[in-house]
Amino acid sequence: EDQVTQSPEALRLQEGESSSLNCSYTVSGLRGLFWYRQDPGKGPEFLFTLYSAGEEKEKERLKATLTKKESFLHITAPKPEDSATYLCAVQAPRSGGSNYKLTFGKGTLLTVNP
């Protein structure tokens, strides 16, 4: 069974203090690793998809990287508006079922103080 573990569960940063969030996964044949951002009371908002080890993607202050066992979401010089829960999800082939299913981690709650 696919497993996704995110750490830390919660992270508090000062504005401008860079850090990284971790997503460790166990799957049989990764098809894609997805990062989402979720604000309170809203649905997950897509950030990135990574497909193979060594791949990196950037968007503003966020950079996602992927290895064969984990993914990191690096946040450079965060601002208070970056405060949210960051979710990691994996997609892997499944015999007898849909290949489209996303398996999520519990998320990391990021708080950026001004």
Next chain:
Amino acid sequence: EAGVTQFPSHSVIEKGQTVTLRCDPISGHDNLYWYRRVMGKEIKFLLHFVKESKQDESGMPNNRFLAERTGGTYSTLKVQPAELEDSGVYFCASSQGHLYQETQYFGPGTRLLVL
């Protein structure tokens, strides 16, 4: 372009009652998914439609849950009769075509509380 919409945003019902959740996917998206987040747990897959057909319903908890997708457009998820453990946030998502690595776009969710 309108995103995925869900109705209602909140629902409070008593144990044993019936509730129907609705999801309108992004126009033109063939794939529609239902997920659920129970308090303290991760978001979990419930089922996947391709147009009007159920592709995978392996995540449906039990036969109290019934999902339909009329004409390949909007979808409903009915819980009958509701139990306390059904409380949580129900998310709907949609993706465009036939590539499973395509982005799934999520709606805002329906917060269900069963008393």
